[in-house]
């Protein structure tokens with residue numbers, strides 16, 4: 001899965017796609033506004049920076065900005081897009097599974113946006129979360145998004161593809177057929193019974209293998225090293241505050257904002 005996705009992210013077409021993106025997603029805008037009084041004192045790490053969509057908005061607000069990506073073509077594109085300036089901003093090729101060049105507790109805010117963490121296997125994902133908790137400052141923030149298995153469960157059912165608009169129904173059914181065709185080994189039963197699944201979804205024409213997780217399982221994964229987890233709808237940017245709302249949510253991905261815990265060593 002690691003090599004498969006890395007090769008896809010290194011291709012010219014995909015690098016170009018991420019360099020064209022400009023807008024923040026609604027939940028990212030919410031967080032930019034929520035922490036508006038803190039940015040000027042923060043050192044930020046932007047993991048999986050891609051073509052620099054988030055650099056545009058965050059790097060001018062923070063005290064220090066570091067953007068990393070495991071695809072050297074993405075980093076070259078960022079270096080070209082953001083020429084050296086008076087702002088403290090650097091880009092480096094780094095694999096998030098091993099961030100040994102960053103000391104413990106170096107960053108106040110760590111971002112892994114647009115489901116970048118989902119290109120990793122379950123074991124790699126846990127390792128990345130460990131690394132992030134190591135380099136985050138206690139009390140600082142980790143903000144990331146991840147695909148929602150509840151949203152996928154909805155997409156896996158053909159009945160949910162029918163709409164009043166015949167053209168929309170037709171397009172939905174074509175996408176449904178492709179989704180099921182690319183994931184023949186995954187049954188609806190398996191999706192219903194699992195906490196997470198690896199799926200080839202429609203992003204970049206079914207080229208990527210992506211990790212989908214139930215929000216409850218994601219909360220469980222974060223429990224040991226992070227606190228105060230808040231969940232935001234990708235689409236509306238609003239916080240999901242009740243258990244009922246969370247269980248019924250079928251956004252294709254969700255944003256999670258959490259704080260770095262104090263470790264035993266810090267106390």
Ligand SMILES: C[S@@+](CC[C@H](N)C(=O)[O-])C[C@H]1O[C@@H](n2cnc3c(N)ncnc32)[C@H](O)[C@@H]1O
Pocket residue numbers: 009018021047048049050051052053054068069070071074094095096097113114115116117119120
């Ligand atoms: C979906 S793209 C998002 C790009 C950008 N953050 C944005 O929001 O437009 C995910 C990015 O994460 C990077 N990525 C995935 N796994 C990574 C890893 N283990 N270490 C560093 N970067 C990674 C990919 O190369 C890709 O650029």
